[in-house]
Amino acid sequence: MRIKGIIFLAVLAGIFILLSIFLTDFWLEKRLESVGTSIVGAKVEIDHLDFSIAGLHVKWDSLQVTNPKNTWENILSTGQCEFDMDFLPLLSRKVIVENFQATNLRSGMKRTTDGKIEKKMKIKPKSGKPSFITRTVQSLENEVKTAPAFSLGQFSRKVNVDSIKAFLEIRSPERIDSLKNSLSLMYGKWDEAFSDFKPAKELETIRQEITSIEPASIQSVPDLQNALITIDQSKKQIDSLRAAITTTRASIGQDFSFASRNLLSMDDWIKEDYRRALDKAKLPDINQQNIGKFLFGSKVVSKYTYALNIVGKSRSFANRFKSDKPKKQKPPRLKGQDIWFTKRNTLPSLWIKRIEISGKTLQSIAFSGLVTDVSSQQLLVGKPTRIDIQSSRKGTSFDFAGELNYLGKEPQERFRLALAGLPLSDVRLSDSPMLPNTLKSGSLRLESSLDMQGDRLESTVHVISDRLVFDFAAQQEKQDQITRIVQNALKSIDNLDLKAIVRSDSAGTDFSLNSNLDDILVKQLKSQVSAEIEAAKAKLLAEVDSRVQKHRAEVENMVREKQTELETTMKKYEDQLNEQIRYVDNKKKEVETRIEEEKNKQKKKLEDEAKKKLKGIIG
Amino acid sequence: MFFLKLLSKLLKALRSAASPGQLAAGFILGMTIGLTPLRSLHNLVVVVLIIILNVNISMAIFSFALCSGFAYLLDPLFHSFGYWLLVDVMALHSLWKFMAETPVLALGRFNNTVVLGSFIISLLLLIPVYFLVKRGVVLYREKVDARIQKWKIIQAIKSSKLYSLYQKISNLRD
Numbered sequence: 001m002r003i004k005g006i007i008f009l010a011v012l013a014g015i016f017i018l019l020s021i022f023l024t025d026f027w028l029e030k031r032l033e034s035v036g037t038s039i040v041g042a043k044v045e046i047d048h049l050d051f052s053i054a055g056l057h058v059k060w061d062s063l064q065v066t067n068p069k070n071t072w073e074n075i076l077s078t079g080q081c082e083f084d085m086d087f088l089p090l091l092s093r094k095v096i097v098e099n100f101q102a103t104n105l106r107s108g109m110k111r112t113t114d115g116k117i118e119k120k121m122k123i124k125p126k127s128g129k130p131s132f133i134t135r136t137v138q139s140l141e142n143e144v145k146t147a148p149a150f151s152l153g154q155f156s157r158k159v160n161v162d163s164i165k166a167f168l169e170i171r172s173p174e175r176i177d178s179l180k181n182s183l184s185l186m187y188g189k190w191d192e193a194f195s196d197f198k199p200a201k202e203l204e205t206i207r208q209e210i211t212s213i214e215p216a217s218i219q220s221v222p223d224l225q226n227a228l229i230t231i232d233q234s235k236k237q238i239d240s241l242r243a244a245i246t247t248t249r250a251s252i253g254q255d256f257s258f259a260s261r262n263l264l265s266m267d268d269w270i271k272e273d274y275r276r277a278l279d280k281a282k283l284p285d286i287n288q289q290n291i292g293k294f295l296f297g298s299k300v301v302s303k304y305t306y307a308l309n310i311v312g313k314s315r316s317f318a319n320r321f322k323s324d325k326p327k328k329q330k331p332p333r334l335k336g337q338d339i340w341f342t343k344r345n346t347l348p349s350l351w352i353k354r355i356e357i358s359g360k361t362l363q364s365i366a367f368s369g370l371v372t373d374v375s376s377q378q379l380l381v382g383k384p385t386r387i388d389i390q391s392s393r394k395g396t397s398f399d400f401a402g403e404l405n406y407l408g409k410e411p412q413e414r415f416r417l418a419l420a421g422l423p424l425s426d427v428r429l430s431d432s433p434m435l436p437n438t439l440k441s442g443s444l445r446l447e448s449s450l451d452m453q454g455d456r457l458e459s460t461v462h463v464i465s466d467r468l469v470f471d472f473a474a475q476q477e478k479q480d481q482i483t484r485i486v487q488n489a490l491k492s493i494d495n496l497d498l499k500a501i502v503r504s505d506s507a508g509t510d511f512s513l514n515s516n517l518d519d520i521l522v523k524q525l526k527s528q529v530s531a532e533i534e535a536a537k538a539k540l541l542a543e544v545d546s547r548v549q550k551h552r553a554e555v556e557n558m559v560r561e562k563q564t565e566l567e568t569t570m571k572k573y574e575d576q577l578n579e580q581i582r583y584v585d586n587k588k589k590e591v592e593t594r595i596e597e598e599k600n601k602q603k604k605k606l607e608d609e610a611k612k613k614l615k616g617i618i619g
Numbered sequence: 620m621f622f623l624k625l626l627s628k629l630l631k632a633l634r635s636a637a638s639p640g641q642l643a644a645g646f647i648l649g650m651t652i653g654l655t656p657l658r659s660l661h662n663l664v665v666v667v668l669i670i671i672l673n674v675n676i677s678m679a680i681f682s683f684a685l686c687s688g689f690a691y692l693l694d695p696l697f698h699s700f701g702y703w704l705l706v707d708v709m710a711l712h713s714l715w716k717f718m719a720e721t722p723v724l725a726l727g728r729f730n731n732t733v734v735l736g737s738f739i740i741s742l743l744l745l746i747p748v749y750f751l752v753k754r755g756v757v758l759y760r761e762k763v764d765a766r767i768q769k770w771k772i773i774q775a776i777k778s779s780k781l782y783s784l785y786q787k788i789s790n791l792r793d
Binding site for chain 2: 001002005006008009088091092093094325326328331333334335336337338339340341342343346
């Protein structure tokens with residue numbers, strides 16, 4: 001044993017205790033800020049953290065969590081918060097908090113400094129199949145992205161078709177010419193084939209051979225039988241010619257269908273040119289779904305994304321502590337992978353039994369509520385996490401209830417939010433540039449629900465705003481056609497009824513969004529702007545046609561001419577062949593008849609001779 | 620530079636008055652800290668042991684530096700071994716559960732694949748390495764040291780002014 005060593009250790013321990021007394025608050029504050037920042041991806045700041053080792057009491061004056069998507073805004077901020085931790089479970093790496101009190105909770109507050117973090121954290125792209133929540137968020141974001149991007153400029157500017165003409169990308173003529181070349185090669189192949197194929201000459205030779213046979217002048221049966229053999233041989237020759245003509249006819253038929261199919265695909269090419277021309281002109285397609293998603297889609301989807309990301313984080317946190325056989329990961333060097341073991345009737349790694357919260361909404365409506373049983377392993381606690389926040393003030397009410405339940409086989413989350421009588425003043429209903437007007441006054445009622453179970457999601461959001469008074473003063477100077485249309489639409493309503501429905505499961509996501517403003521805007525836009533847009537469309541399509549139709553007519557004429565030519569040639573050959581067949585058949589019949597006659601004649605002659613000889617013997 | 624410092628520490632430790640047993644004990648304790656993740660509870664205990672037990676601290680530092688390098692290279696092996704012990708060996712599950720629930724022991728992070736894998740491997744190496752190092756020190760002192768002292772480079776270093784200055788400072792410090 002080293003006595004000096006023991007003294008050294010004692011001194012070291014003393015220094016450590018002294019430093020702890022003075023610096024624990026600083027260390028803990030920095031540590032919590034660093035962990036929070038790495039989780040959120042933007043600055044998390046805690047002010048005046050005070051840790052008292054006596055009762056393991058933690059207190060801070062304020063907490064600011066920056067919104068990573070807008071680093072000049074706090075996603076969450078609190079006033080004074082305090083809680084006590086149980087000592088004994090800490091020795092088993094378990095944080096158990098009986099009562100957490102958070103006051104002055106706010107969301108969406110502006111920051112005085114930028115909350116962006118300087119050093120970008122490396123985010124490894126996740127491999128494998130994305131989770132149900134990631135897929136749903138992506139689908140919703142795509143729905144909004146793929147909704148046509150309307151802009152005031154699109155509607156208000158005069159479409160200058162002449163200037164667009166120069167930039168049109170018309171590809172059909174080139175494709176049609178290429179088709180013409182390949183068809184021309186194909187027909188050229190037939191010209192070559194027919195120059196070598198001369199059935200008429202062969203048929204003529206056969207005809208001469210057959211004509212030279214005159215059954216009436218042939219007197220003996222063997223000669224007639226020889227003639228019959230010659231006719232049969234000619235027939236075989238004709239049959240082989242017939243087979244060749246039939247095969248040629250079939251091949252020509254196939255080429256005809258190939259040409260027809262290709263001619264039909266010209267329609268698709270021309271349609272593509274139409275689409276490209278309209279894209280170039282950026283002519284908007286005015287319909288209710290498009291307008292609805294464009295006006296309110298981004299705002300609604302951003303709320304869904306926010307809620308689903310929280311659910312996703314909660315699910316992944318719940319999964320981390322599952323003690324069933326975890327998959328082997330590839331952690332960074334010297335970091336390793338934590339495997340969680342839980343015994344029944346023990347405490348979870350984290351359990352905040354009760355969180356009392358109070359705060360204000362952006363509209364300064366005070367609320368208070370309770371969150372119970374936030375735990376890392378709900379199965380050990382035997383209770384789901386429940387959230388219940390309420391507020392009630394003269395004519396205004398706010399009620400939020402939620403449950404995160406990971407006790408069963410499938411994770412379940414349920415949220416209900418009801419708002420009534422929320423005053424609307426100096427707010428914009430939509431982020432869309434088509435609806436730049438702010439509200440002077442109004443009142444909002446909202447009912448929404450979000451239910452998730454495993455890989456299924458069902459949600460509705462119903463917003464009813466009434467007694468709406470818009471502020472048009474800011475747009476008095478800018479009185480173009482579209483501004484007037486939008487203002488007229490807004491003046492004609494004093495309420496806004498918006499309904500969003502989201503359904504998602506493993507098969508896909510359905511998202512619909514409608515409001516009464518969409519109908520009014522669509523009708524007004526269509527009646528006032530459509531005529532001009534339609535005229536521009538017609539002009540563009542005519543331009544495409546004028547450049548394409550000449551090429552199309554050329555190829556169609558060529559095909560028609562070539563097909564007629566081939567048909568005529570084939571018909572001629574088939575007629576000649578049929579006539580020859582008939583001629584040969586007739587000649588064959590004549591010879592056969594002659595053979596019969598000769599046979600009968602010789603039979604009669606033999607009979608007569610036999611009778612004479614018999615008469616001599618008998619007589 | 621770091622390597623030379625390390626080598627000089629090793630040679631100094633080997634030529635010091637410390638017994639082969641003290642050197643070997645210093646080596647295995649340093650090895651435990653080096654092979655396992657530094658910020659682990661058991662390493663605090665090992666550091667305390669190094670300070671209060673009469674083991675050679677220079678050897679412990681040398682061993683820690685040497686084994687930290689090995690630990691980095693062997694990390695995938697530690698991870699796989701720890702994963703096998705924690706997940707695949709069902710018979711040990713009740714032990715891990717007990718450790719995870721036992722106060723203080725739970726702070727040791729033995730549910731981490733690398734901590735457990737490297738800790739068990741260093742435990743397995745303790746005794747054989749102790750005897751190997753002890754034997755090595757004896758052999759070095761008997762046969763190798765005299766020869767090394769005759770090396771021209773060692774002579775040159777020893778005769779340099781810088782070395783004399785270093786020796787003086789070292790003597791003052793001792």
